[in-house]
Amino acid sequence: xxxxxxxxxxxxxxxxxxxxxxxxLRRLARDxxxxxxxxxxxxxxxxxxxxxxxxxxxxxxxDLTKVMQPPSAAHWFGxxxxxxxIFSRVLYGTRNTLMLGLIGVIVGGFxxxxxxxxxxxxxxxDGWIMRLVDIMLAFPAILIGLAVAAIFGAGLTAVVIAxxxxxxxxxxxxxxxxxxxxxxxxxxxxxxxxxVSDTELIWxxxxxxxxxxxxxxxxxxxxxxxxxxxxxxxxxxxxxPPTAELGxxxxxxxxxxxxxxxxxxxxxxVIFVIVLAANLLGDxxxxxxxxxxxx
Amino acid sequence: xxxxxxxMSLALFVAGPVxxxxxxxxxxxxxxxxxxxxTTWGPTSDIVNMFxxxxxxxDWDGRTPVPYLARSWTISEDGRTxxxxxxxxxxxxxxxxxxxxxVVYSFxxxxxxxxxxxxxxxxxxxxxxxATDPYTVEYELNEPYSELLLQLTxxxxxxxxxxxxxxxxxxxxxxxxxxxxxxxxxxxxxxxxIVLKRHDAYRWGPSLYxxxxxxxxxxxxxxxMPEESSRVAxxxxxxxxxxxxFPPAFIAQAKAAPMLTVTAAKPNFQLLYFxxxxxxxxxxxxRVREAMSIAINRAEIAKGVLLGxxxxxxxxxxxxALDHDPGTKGIIKEDIERxxxxxxxxxxxxxxxxxxxxxxxxxxxxxxYTQAGNTPRVAEAIQGxxxxxxxxxxxxxxxxxxxxxxxxxxxxxIWSVTVPYLSAGDLMNIxxxxxxxxxPNRMNWKDAETDxxxxxxxxxxxxxxxxxxYALVQQKVMRQHLWIPVLNINMDQVAxxxxxxxxxxxxxxxxxYKGLDVSRQx
Numbered sequence: 001x002x003x004x005x006x007x008x009x010x011x012x013x014x015x016x017x018x019x020x021x022x023x024x025l026r027r028l029a030r031d032x033x034x035x036x037x038x039x040x041x042x043x044x045x046x047x048x049x050x051x052x053x054x055x056x057x058x059x060x061x062x063d064l065t066k067v068m069q070p071p072s073a074a075h076w077f078g079x080x081x082x083x084x085x086i087f088s089r090v091l092y093g094t095r096n097t098l099m100l101g102l103i104g105v106i107v108g109g110f111x112x113x114x115x116x117x118x119x120x121x122x123x124x125x126d127g128w129i130m131r132l133v134d135i136m137l138a139f140p141a142i143l144i145g146l147a148v149a150a151i152f153g154a155g156l157t158a159v160v161i162a163x164x165x166x167x168x169x170x171x172x173x174x175x176x177x178x179x180x181x182x183x184x185x186x187x188x189x190x191x192x193x194x195x196v197s198d199t200e201l202i203w204x205x206x207x208x209x210x211x212x213x214x215x216x217x218x219x220x221x222x223x224x225x226x227x228x229x230x231x232x233x234x235x236x237x238x239x240x241p242p243t244a245e246l247g248x249x250x251x252x253x254x255x256x257x258x259x260x261x262x263x264x265x266x267x268x269x270v271i272f273v274i275v276l277a278a279n280l281l282g283d284x285x286x287x288x289x290x291x292x293x294x295x
Numbered sequence: 296x297x298x299x300x301x302x303m304s305l306a307l308f309v310a311g312p313v314x315x316x317x318x319x320x321x322x323x324x325x326x327x328x329x330x331x332x333x334t335t336w337g338p339t340s341d342i343v344n345m346f347x348x349x350x351x352x353x354d355w356d357g358r359t360p361v362p363y364l365a366r367s368w369t370i371s372e373d374g375r376t377x378x379x380x381x382x383x384x385x386x387x388x389x390x391x392x393x394x395x396x397x398v399v400y401s402f403x404x405x406x407x408x409x410x411x412x413x414x415x416x417x418x419x420x421x422x423x424x425x426a427t428d429p430y431t432v433e434y435e436l437n438e439p440y441s442e443l444l445l446q447l448t449x450x451x452x453x454x455x456x457x458x459x460x461x462x463x464x465x466x467x468x469x470x471x472x473x474x475x476x477x478x479x480x481x482x483x484x485x486x487x488x489i490v491l492k493r494h495d496a497y498r499w500g501p502s503l504y505x506x507x508x509x510x511x512x513x514x515x516x517x518x519x520m521p522e523e524s525s526r527v528a529x530x531x532x533x534x535x536x537x538x539x540x541f542p543p544a545f546i547a548q549a550k551a552a553p554m555l556t557v558t559a560a561k562p563n564f565q566l567l568y569f570x571x572x573x574x575x576x577x578x579x580x581x582r583v584r585e586a587m588s589i590a591i592n593r594a595e596i597a598k599g600v601l602l603g604x605x606x607x608x609x610x611x612x613x614x615x616a617l618d619h620d621p622g623t624k625g626i627i628k629e630d631i632e633r634x635x636x637x638x639x640x641x642x643x644x645x646x647x648x649x650x651x652x653x654x655x656x657x658x659x660x661x662x663x664y665t666q667a668g669n670t671p672r673v674a675e676a677i678q679g680x681x682x683x684x685x686x687x688x689x690x691x692x693x694x695x696x697x698x699x700x701x702x703x704x705x706x707x708x709i710w711s712v713t714v715p716y717l718s719a720g721d722l723m724n725i726x727x728x729x730x731x732x733x734x735p736n737r738m739n740w741k742d743a744e745t746d747x748x749x750x751x752x753x754x755x756x757x758x759x760x761x762x763x764x765y766a767l768v769q770q771k772v773m774r775q776h777l778w779i780p781v782l783n784i785n786m787d788q789v790a791x792x793x794x795x796x797x798x799x800x801x802x803x804x805x806x807x808y809k810g811l812d813v814s815r816q817x
Binding site (some may be wrong): 044061062064065067081082084150153236240241242255256258259267291 | 354431523542545547548592594595597598600666671672674676678679680682689690691692693694697
C-alpha cells in the first residue's frame with residue numbers, strides 16, 4: 001500500500017472540510033447575537049478598508065482655527081485638538097488598529113502554532129520550547145512594548161513585537177495540547193508505520209487536525225490583542241502622529257477631557273465596539289467549530 | 296468625570312487638612328536632591344531659593360540684579376575684579392553668623408572638579424576669591440564677565456555653610472542643608488513632601504519685597520503630586536494654597552473657578568523652539584530651514600494648541616530680555632507661498648505622494664523631543680502645517696529619561712526643548728558657542744565669527760558693547776534660521792483666593808522665589 005493511498009483513507013479531515021462541516025455559516029446565522037456581532041464587525045472592517053473613499057476629510061489636515069469642535073453636521077464626530085476631523089481619523093485609525101490586531105494574531109498565531117506542534121511532535125524539544133514559552137509568559141505585553149519602544153523608539157514596530165510576543169505563548173500552549181491529543185490517534189501510528197516523512201506527518205496529519213482549535217482560540221484572542229495594541233497606543237508607544245490609531249487618539253483627548261470629552265470618548269467607544277464584536281463572534285465560532293461542544 | 300473623581304479622592308487623601316500656620320504648596324516633580332551646586336534640575340531650584348540666598352537677587356523685571364547678601368559692590372576698571380561688601384546682620388538657620396569666608400568657601404566648592412558642578416560656568420572664570428575682611432570679598436576673574444552679577448542671582452550660586460556641608464557629607468541636600476534664606480530645611484520625604492520652617496532671625500529680604508522678614512507662616516509644605524488631574528482637583532478643593540505647576544490645559548478652568556486666582560509671571564523668558572542639526576544634509580540649506588520656520592502660524596498654535604497660555608515667538612530672545620536685539624524682529628515673516636518658493640529654489644521638488652524630494656531623498660526629517668509637556672502637541676501642529684508645503688516631519692518622541700542621551704546623538708535632523716533663560720547672553724552662550732558641540736549646541740554650529748562675538752560680549756566692559764556683540768550673534772543665528780522659535784510659554788501661578796501678595800517671579804521656572812510677602816486672609 002502506498003502512502004498516497006493511505007492519505008485518502010487515513011489522513012485527517014482537511015481545513016476546507018472543517019469549515020464546511022454541518023453548515024457552519026447556517027448555525028452561526030441562527031445565533032442572533034453572533035450574527036449581529038458579525039454584521040457590526042463586517043461593517044467596521046469595510047468602512048476601515050474603504051476609508052480613503054468613505055472619509056469626508058483628509059484625516060491629517062490640521063486647522064487650528066477649528067480645534068475641539070463638538071459633533072456637528074459638518075464634522076459628525078467633531079474635531080480634535082489640532083482641528084482634524086475625528087470621523088475621518090476614526091476610519092483610518094480603525095484600519096490601523098485592526099491591522100495591528102491581525103498582524104499580532106497571524107504572526108503570533110503562526111509562531112505559537114509552530115512551536116506548540118513541534119513541542120508535541122519532538123518530545124525532546126518539548127521541555128526547551130515550553131520553558132521558552134514560560135519565559136515569554138512572564139513578561140506582560142505592555143512591558144515588552146515599553147521596553148522595545150525605549151530601545152528603538154516608539155512606533156508600530158514596538159507594538160507589533162509586543163503583540164506577537166503576547167500571542168505566541170498562549171497559542172503555543174493551546175497548539176501543543178491539541179497536537180498531543182492528535183498524536184495519540186491511530187492514524188498517526190499508521191502513518192509512521194508506512195514510512196510517511198516527518199514533514200508530511202507534521203503538516204498533513206498533525207497540523208491540519210489542530211488548526212480548527214488554534215483558529216477558534218485566535219478568534220477569541222483577537223479582541224484582547226486589539227485591546228493591548230490600543231493600550232500601547234494610549235501610552236504613546238504605538239503609531240506616531242499624524243498616523244491615526246484609536247488608542248493614540250484616545251490618549252490625545254485625555255488632556256481635554258473636561259473641555260472636549262468627545263476627543264477621547266469617541267475612539268474609546270469604537271475600541272469597545274470592536275473588541276465586544278470580536279469577542280462575541282469568537283464565542284459563537286467556538287460553539288460552532290469546537291466538536292466537543294457539538295451534540 | 297471618573298478621572299476627576301479619582302484625582303479628587305487622591306488629592307484629598309494626600310493633602311490632608313490645611314493648617315493655618317502652614318503654607319501649603321505643591322508641584323508635579325521632585326528633585327533628586329537639594330544641593331544646588333550639583334544640578335541643573337529646575338525642581339531643585341525652587342526649594343533652594345527658599346532656604347538659601349545669593350549675593351545678589353533678581354528684580355521683578357528679570358534683568359536687574361539688586362543687593363541681597365552683598366549690600367553693595369564695585370567693579371575694577373578692567374572688569375576682572377568685583378569687590379562685594381556683605382551684610383553684617385545675616386545668620387544661617389543653624390545660628391552661625393554669615394561672613395566672607397562662607398562666600399569664599401561656596402565658590403571654591405562650586406569650582407572643585409570633584410563636585411562636577413554643571414553650572415559652574417555661571418560663576419565666571421574665577422581666578423581667586425579673597426576675604427579681605429569678615430564682610431568683604433574680592434572676586435577676581437581670569438577674564439571680564441559682563442553678566443556676572445546677573446548670573447550670580449541663579450540658584451546654583453547660593454551661599455553654603457561649610458560646617459553643614461561637611462557634617463552631612465553625602466547626605467548634604469538630602470537629609471538637610473543649612474542656609475540663610477527666609478525658610479529653613481526641616482525634612483524631606485522624596486517624591487512625597489518637603490517641609491521648611493520659618494527662619495525667625497531673617498530680616499534681610501531684598502528690596503523687591505515689602506516684607507524684609509521673617510515670613511508670615513510658621514511652616515511651608517511642598518507636596519509632590521505627579522498626576523495632573525490630582526493637582527487640578529486639589530486646587531479646586533482648596534487643599535493647597537498655591538502651585539506653579541498647574542496643567543496648562545486647565546488654566547482656563549482655574550481662571551473661571553471662583554476660589555482660584557491665576558497670575559502669569561511677567562516677564563517670563565521660556566522659549567519653546569525647534570533646532571536644526573545643520574550638518575545633516577536634509578537641513579543643511581538655510582532656505583529649507585527658513586521655509587519650515589515661515590510656513591507655520593505661531594499665533595494659531597498659541598491659541599489653538601496652548602489655549603492662549605503662550606505667546607507667539609518671532610525672535611529667539613524675548614523682547615523684554617536683557618540685550619534683546621530689536622533688529623531681529625522682522626527676520627521671520629510667516630508666508631506659506633514664500634516657503635514653497637524657497638524649497639523649489641533649493642531644489643526640493645514636489646513628489647507624487649505630496650512629499651518633496653531631491654536626488655532621490657524625501658524631505659522627511661526626523662524630529663526628536665520629550666514625550667511630555669506641550670512639545671508633542673506643538674510638534675503635531677507644525678507637522679500639519681508642513682504637510683501643506685510638502686515636508687513630512689517624522690515625529691520621534693522619547694521618554695524623558697532617555698531624551699537627553701538620544702538628543703546628544705547625530706542621526707536626526709531637528710529637536711525641540713523648552714528653555715528658560717535670563718538674558719540674550721545667557722541663551723546665546725549656552726547654545727551657539729562651538730565649544731558646546733555636540734550638546735547643548737546640537738546644531739553643530741561652528742562659526743568663528745559667532746564664537747568671537749560671544750567672547751567679546753562676555754568680556755565687554757560696558758553694557759553698550761555687550762549688547763552690540765550679542766545683537767550681532769542674534770542677527771547671525773536668526774538669519775541662518777538655526778532655530779524655529781515657536782512660543783514663549785507662559786508661567787502661571789495658581790493660588791487660592793485667600794492668598795494675597797503672591798506676585799509670581801520669573802526666575803528659572805520658579806514663581807515663589809523667596810515668598811516674603813505671601814500671606815493668607817483669615
